[in-house]
Amino acid sequence: KAGVTQTPRYLIKTRGQQVTLSCSPISGHRSVSWYQQTPGQGLQFLFEYFSETQRNKGNFPGRFSGRQFSNSRSEMNVSTLELGDSALYLCASGTGANSYNEQFFGPGTRLTVL
Amino acid sequence: AQSVTQLDSQVPVFEEAPVELRCNYSSSVSVYLFWYVQYPNQGLQLLLKYLSGSTLVKGINGFEAEFNKSQTSFHLRKPSVHISDTAEYFCAVSGRGAQKLVFGQGTRLTINP
Numbered sequence: 001k002a003g004v005t006q007t008p009r010y011l012i013k014t015r016g017q018q019v020t021l022s023c024s025p026i027s028g029h030r031s032v033s034w035y036q037q038t039p040g041q042g043l044q045f046l047f048e049y050f051s052e053t054q055r056n057k058g059n060f061p062g063r064f065s066g067r068q069f070s071n072s073r074s075e076m077n078v079s080t081l082e083l084g085d086s087a088l089y090l091c092a093s094g095t096g097a098n099s100y101n102e103q104f105f106g107p108g109t110r111l112t113v114l
Numbered sequence: 115a116q117s118v119t120q121l122d123s124q125v126p127v128f129e130e131a132p133v134e135l136r137c138n139y140s141s142s143v144s145v146y147l148f149w150y151v152q153y154p155n156q157g158l159q160l161l162l163k164y165l166s167g168s169t170l171v172k173g174i175n176g177f178e179a180e181f182n183k184s185q186t187s188f189h190l191r192k193p194s195v196h197i198s199d200t201a202e203y204f205c206a207v208s209g210r211g212a213q214k215l216v217f218g219q220g221t222r223l224t225i226n227p
Contacts, residue, residue, distance in 0.1 A: 004157070033212055041219035044203065056214050090157055094213060100146055100165050103213065105157035 002027065004106035005094050008105040012112045018079040021109045025093030032074040033053075033103065034066060037088040046089075049074055061107050078111075086113045116141040116207045120218035127195055129224050135190040135221045137205030147188040148206040148215070149179055158204065164188060176201070200225045 003066040005024045034046040036103050049068035066076040093104040121136040149178040150158040162173025179190045205218040
């Protein structure tokens, strides 16, 4: 099975712009979660989507949004970029079952905001 | 709500020496516990998990961890490390039935020859 893929792998934007990141989960997985990783704040949960519905949301401003398509692929969008949004954005996919299911992480998209 | 504290930000050890990476958690509900490893420029890979049952769990690459409910700890151990174990290690917790992971700040393990 192919793993979780994230595109693009690297991105450079300037303050005020917006950006869209993409995540393709493992085939058959219906849950996609997004995390932001920075040196200062560590790994923080952004949101989780299951069957095209946002099921859980972290404590991030409304500039951060996401969606999931019928094929389970997910996108996250950050509008009005700030310098502090520079980070590694990780996507994780899982079956989404209510009992425990392992989450598999992609390689991440490294976003640099200038 | 849950929180995780990794007590050491960096741990240097010599090759073939044993290592322990410490993790404490806080939660008002029952949780699942995990250790992930991150190699440079890569995503996270699951090393091991505690869901229920035996408090000693074994994972990949010779790592093991012990769940101690009374001390709310989940320390990671390896009896003999290799240069290839150089990476950052993250302890994480999730509430039962939830997909959201709460991570500790990470421990950078450096192996010296």
